[in-house]
Amino acid sequence: MPIIQSLLDTDFYKLMMGQLVFKLYADIPVKYAFKNRTKDIRLADIIDETELRRELDHVRTLRFNNSELHYLRGTNEYQERMFAEDYLMFLKNLQLPEYHLEIIDGNYKLEFSGHWAKAIYWEIPALAIVNELYFRGLMKNKSRFEKDHLRAEGIQRLSNKINLLHWCPNIIFTDFGTRRRFSRPWQDYVVRTMAQELPKQFIGTSNTALAMKYGLLPMGTSAHEMDMVAAAAAGKTDRGILRAHQRVLRNWWKQYGWDLSIALTDTFGTDFFFRDMTTEQAHSWKGLRQDSGDPIVFGEKAIAFYKKRGVDPRDKLLIFSDGLDIAAMMKISMHFAKRIKVTFGWGTNLTNDVGLKPLSLVIKIVEANGHPAVKLSDNLAKAIGDPAEVERYKRIFGYTQNYYEECKY
Amino acid sequence: MPIIQSLLDTDFYKLMMGQLVFKLYADIPVKYAFKNRTKDIRLADIIDETELRRELDHVRTLRFNNSELHYLRGTNEYQERMFAEDYLMFLKNLQLPEYHLEIIDGNYKLEFSGHWAKAIYWEIPALAIVNELYFRGLMKNKSRFEKDHLRAEGIQRLSNKINLLHWCPNIIFTDFGTRRRFSRPWQDYVVRTMAQELPKQFIGTSNTALAMKYGLLPMGTSAHEMDMVAAAAAGKTDRGILRAHQRVLRNWWKQYGWDLSIALTDTFGTDFFFRDMTTEQAHSWKGLRQDSGDPIVFGEKAIAFYKKRGVDPRDKLLIFSDGLDIAAMMKISMHFAKRIKVTFGWGTNLTNDVGLKPLSLVIKIVEANGHPAVKLSDNLAKAIGDPAEVERYKRIFGYTQNYYEECKY
Numbered sequence A, B: 001m002p003i004i005q006s007l008l009d010t011d012f013y014k015l016m017m018g019q020l021v022f023k024l025y026a027d028i029p030v031k032y033a034f035k036n037r038t039k040d041i042r043l044a045d046i047i048d049e050t051e052l053r054r055e056l057d058h059v060r061t062l063r064f065n066n067s068e069l070h071y072l073r074g075t076n077e078y079q080e081r082m083f084a085e086d087y088l089m090f091l092k093n094l095q096l097p098e099y100h101l102e103i104i105d106g107n108y109k110l111e112f113s114g115h116w117a118k119a120i121y122w123e124i125p126a127l128a129i130v131n132e133l134y135f136r137g138l139m140k141n142k143s144r145f146e147k148d149h150l151r152a153e154g155i156q157r158l159s160n161k162i163n164l165l166h167w168c169p170n171i172i173f174t175d176f177g178t179r180r181r182f183s184r185p186w187q188d189y190v191v192r193t194m195a196q197e198l199p200k201q202f203i204g205t206s207n208t209a210l211a212m213k214y215g216l217l218p219m220g221t222s223a224h225e226m227d228m229v230a231a232a233a234a235g236k237t238d239r240g241i242l243r244a245h246q247r248v249l250r251n252w253w254k255q256y257g258w259d260l261s262i263a264l265t266d267t268f269g270t271d272f273f274f275r276d277m278t279t280e281q282a283h284s285w286k287g288l289r290q291d292s293g294d295p296i297v298f299g300e301k302a303i304a305f306y307k308k309r310g311v312d313p314r315d316k317l318l319i320f321s322d323g324l325d326i327a328a329m330m331k332i333s334m335h336f337a338k339r340i341k342v343t344f345g346w347g348t349n350l351t352n353d354v355g356l357k358p359l360s361l362v363i364k365i366v367e368a369n370g371h372p373a374v375k376l377s378d379n380l381a382k383a384i385g386d387p388a389e390v391e392r393y394k395r396i397f398g399y400t401q402n403y404y405e406e407c408k409y
Helices: A012-025 A049-061 A066-074 A085-092 A123-139 A144-166 A184-197 A208-214 A224-233 A238-256 A270-276 A279-284 A295-308 A326-336 A387-396 B012-025 B049-061 B066-074 B085-092 B123-139 B144-166 B184-197 B208-214 B224-233 B238-256 B270-276 B279-284 B295-308 B326-336 B387-396
Strands: A029-036 A099-104 A107-115 A173-175 A202-205 A262-264 A287-290 A317-320 A341-346 A361-368 B029-036 B099-104 B107-115 B173-175 B202-205 B262-264 B287-290 B317-320 B341-346 B361-368
Touching: A012 A085, A012 A208, A012 A224, A012 A238, A029 A123, A049 A099, A049 A123, A066 A085, A066 A208, A066 B066, A066 B208, A107 A123, A107 A361, A123 A144, A123 A361, A144 A184, A144 A326, A173 A184, A184 A202, A184 A208, A202 A208, A208 B066, A224 A238, A224 A262, A224 A361, A238 A270, A238 A279, A238 A387, A270 A295, A287 A295, A295 A317, A295 A326, A317 A326, A326 A341, B012 B085, B012 B208, B012 B224, B012 B238, B029 B123, B049 B099, B049 B123, B066 B085, B066 B208, B107 B123, B107 B361, B123 B144, B123 B361, B144 B184, B144 B326, B173 B184, B184 B202, B184 B208, B202 B208, B224 B238, B224 B262, B224 B361, B238 B270, B238 B279, B238 B387, B270 B295, B287 B295, B295 B317, B295 B326, B317 B326, B326 B341
Parallel strands: A173 A202, A173 A341, A262 A287, A287 A317, A317 A341, B173 B202, B173 B341, B262 B287, B287 B317, B317 B341
Antiparallel strands: A029 A107, A029 A361, A099 A107, B029 B107, B029 B361, B099 B107
């Protein structure tokens, strides 16, 4: 069975962003590149190139079927009809663009080029494929009992999580772990289990196929690529790059309104974000997502920001999604209790905690409209882009942060 | 695993009728009764009452989940939005009403009473349960190899059907076999196989859950109960009973328009139907469904009817659904080639042809608004109702037909 069996086996925010891209930025040529941040692992030693190509080729044979489109058309938790008919017809005919794959120094170079409207859908399935093939590779020569034992370890760890979460009823969370999952069946098992065991705390999943399969809430915010492409595509002028961020906020609000107004804060550094978000937006937007840097420092900045703009922080929502585990969630949850609303988008440690060290893999925009793309983030270990261009962006956005911490995942 | 796992595991026309009933006839008290037309089988000797109760009780615990409602909300093959939001909210809260079960002379007396809006959903799951438990009962004491052999026989017969249909590309058909299926997994297997092997001839399934699962077209027309309840509920006057039929046609058209305008012709006899359908309706409605009597005689009558009303029969569609097998479909298809469009709703012989004799079970309306309900049909073996009341209906509808043939299924 192929790893990816449906184009809905992707993060819901890809569809939210995908619709906006389809409407406003469809023809921008972009390039995404795969990056293995786990430096001591040479992926091509473990993942067979033929198998990887077979899995990627299979994704290109997939199409959205009628039921999947019916499901999207009928999705009404956020807006009466959040997906417009022209976008759904676009999805109906969507085939993912070609990929470029080669082995360089024992690692895979994997790139996706094409119009943004189509290339945007590669990131999640490609990451899920590389992860699953990697863990299959690790398990290949194990005995039957070693495989049984790995599953037992995964279930044991899942059980520990559930037990701890029973003691922390204030921790409300969502599965954000599609791209980093141990395997498709394992994410399925984890999501189904969480939905049954913690129905009041587990409020949904970013995996649209699993949301559909189990009747769960499909969840998502937006990703760095929105800001990165808008900035890079804005042209060569510093002013164009600087203003793209605010334009994305405005376009997003126009499309989705309050229900889906969670802003990702760290693309060009959170300090810039808080300068760029207007007082009106501070009032109107539902909340913010934290994805890098120190979560406590971020939350304090957010509370201070809201107070300064005359907003009661208790009406706002922070979604934390950066390398979470139970300890981090407990710490954040207790720290901000009754001061601001908090939920968690739980990724790698939820869907890939079976006793084997997870990889830190990403696929990021590297180019848009022929210009290099840049992400700064609140952790310089997560910065993306050519060093000279990163320096230029720091200057443009007045970036003075200097937090650096190797990525856990 | 329970037999019925979702309230969508029902015929699509139940939802189409269900919406109209919800809007226009919700509070009419009705009673449905189970009837075993296979006289030589005493069901209570084969089906354990405790198991039957467990399965029926389980159906009462089911609720439509969000994904199922999203799917219905997004269904757009017929109309942009064929299910209105108030109906979907009704479905969200729907629990099937209680049932009455007892054993009389080795057979089950099984009845469903309640408001029509809710009781309407019992027929299909209840029939599917009785069928599946019956065949489980037959297989209970068989050896492993005998079970394997039964499956092999089923696959062999399915393969024969597929081979023959490859030779008859003009035979276009739909699965109508939910209520009579050998088992839920077997219908699933048959539908999946037909969709893969005959994608141009197999155009959909009446099973909404399977349509959703496999991205197929959900198909349906309407059932006798629409006419039967409308007539019985119309009151005690002959005139009320007579006029109910035309009122149902008009209400259906108002709700669903051309796309779903396939009229069931035989509730009170097809001769009456052709007298009652107006010339305007003959022009506007898409077609007719034949469900009893001689299909060739029916088709000829339909062609003559259309010609007399100034309609080119080649623009109209006949759906045949009465006890079909390949031979019958070939005969009908060849007989009417190029004279009128023909498709087939293939039931028992599609989903329950594994080498064991299928049962002929029905659940029919027997009472509405305190009045006895009656169906005449074009085959007196299929007539339903108290004999005196049947005679009265014959008189009211000017019924002079005398076709009688024992039901195969």
